[in-house]
Amino acid sequence: MASLLRRASHNFVRSLTQRKVSSNSVPLLLSPTQVSDLAKSSTPVSILDATWFMPGSPRNARNEYLAKHLPGAQFLDLDEVASPHELGLKHMMPEERVFASACEKLGIEPSSHVVIYDAHGVFSSPRALFMFRSFGHEKSSIINGGLPRWVDEGLPVDNQPPTDPGPTVYPSPAFNKGAIRSYDQVVSNSSLDPAIDPTAELVLDARARGRYLGTDPEPRPGLSSGHIPNSLSLPFNLFLQKHNAKDGSEYTTFLPQAELRQTLHNSVGADRAEQIIKGEKYVVTSCGSGMTAGVLWLGLKLLGVDNVSLYDESWTGYAMRSTSKINKSL
Template sequence: MLLRFLPKRTPSLGRFISARYMTSGSIFGDSCPLVVTPKQLYDLPSGSVTVLDASWHMPNSPRKAKEEFLSKRLPNAQFLDLDEVASPHELGLKHMIPSEETFAGACETLGITPQSHVVIYDSHGVFSSPRALFMFRAFGHERSSILNGGLPNWEAHGCQVETGEVKPSKKAKYPAPRLDNSIIRSYEQMISNAQHDPSEQSIAELVLDARSKGRYLGVDPEPRPGLSSGHMPHSLSLPFNAFLDTNTFKPSPDAAEVSYTTVRTSQEIIETLRDAVGDEKLKEIVEGKRGVVTSCGSGMTAGVLWLGLKLLGVDKVALYDESWTGYAMRESSPIVKSE
């Protein structure tokens, strides 16, 4: 285990994790950093990286990701539609992890080979790009990263963007990879896990819910009409934006401020995690004695929690693909509406 457990708010912990964060893989090696900065991406040699826009917006949002991509994007970027590169689901759920053949086919269309360094961004800053990164890593594509701060941070650093129609990528060869099912949880697995109280049973995985606290408690409605709010038994609330910082910049002196998110420092992430789970469970997590499952509304922002945990060196972390939508749509699911 690469992380060691230290007392609360020990400054050296942040320095220890930050050092690993900056050196976890070489951009040019077999494994790439989970997160790259605009400068790191800008400095990469031309043609050495494939850039993907994986922007996605909530179902009740008026924003259209593909239209925004055509109006402004990183140079030579391709659009990755997470709802299209997905497996069909019995409940009609969107952006479920695709089949091995679907993933390989999408990579071929996007001009990606197994050796490509893929850098993924979104227009929020950090929102849907971690989910796309999770998908690539789940299929063993270790040469993959997200751009910290996404498109807004790229612009805030004065980097150029392009507009208009996109030149199609040259079709590549991508043999169907093997999906790592050990980092994806099913409904049946979540029901089985919920039968064990993690305070008493060491075999239970700790479930972290990335939705807002109000939705977790059942006092605020879900954005999907008719879906009950609340949470799974024994799960803990950790809203995904707790791992993120909010930033602003002005594209021009007369323009309105643009708000966007970036990944917080490793010290801030681990303190936030400590506040959510407590000292004992934090120790179990970082020492690899207890697994973690991240969940959210539909499996999208659970990727942010997954990313934060991976940046801390946590190995035993999985994602509940259906997340709350799939769970609450089933009438037999036990739902808790209290702390």
């Protein structure tokens, strides 16, 4: 208990000291037009396609990238730029040198403005942005609306094999260890009631409501649905809005800030939402495998929330362990 209290106090103080710096940081979201203008400027820009599809999907992210991508874009495989895991989990946060080596292969330098997109609109790109920001690469953003919005706004795409960006030098960065939570930390925190214990971190679950309640199955065969004790449901799609493209397809973007705030109020209650926004309550985002937890992380960042981490293993790692307590009711 004492260690949790010290950690919460340390994180709160750290967030206060960083708040002024973060307010002047590179935008988290960019429109396609802003990215097009940025690419024409003298600023060194590295564009990454970070598309990822759920297990069992017939779609292949790398093949789709090769068929259609932004001019000059490289493909970032989030399952490849990752650390091995004892349970075989994918896209876990990479070690410092793994991240740096990936940047060097992708032609990224520490001074590069990294612009990330995906083929959904907003889905996997926030997870990639979370990775870059956690390694201190503040010059990083996502395209709000991704590849579909880029195409819908009439901007050019490329279907030629990508050119080799040439090697760069990217020193191993320092990783912000407070950015992620481990299984042991989540289990310890799950015994604390956030309604009465000020040291409790609030876990927000980005999965669909039925999976959280245990009434719908998980997409991964053999894995129980349900939720971590004392966690709250906030499906990631509630932070997003759908758009109809000219070709009849759909894509997503983030809600405007006021609507993000109202969604948070509706999901966790007005008082608790304001505690989160003011930095008085620490938040941990979770999902099925650590991917769409990035959407909640980014949505909270857009609201100015500094005190937010991500449970890297998320529900897959939690539910795979026989010792985990699983709730199936509110």
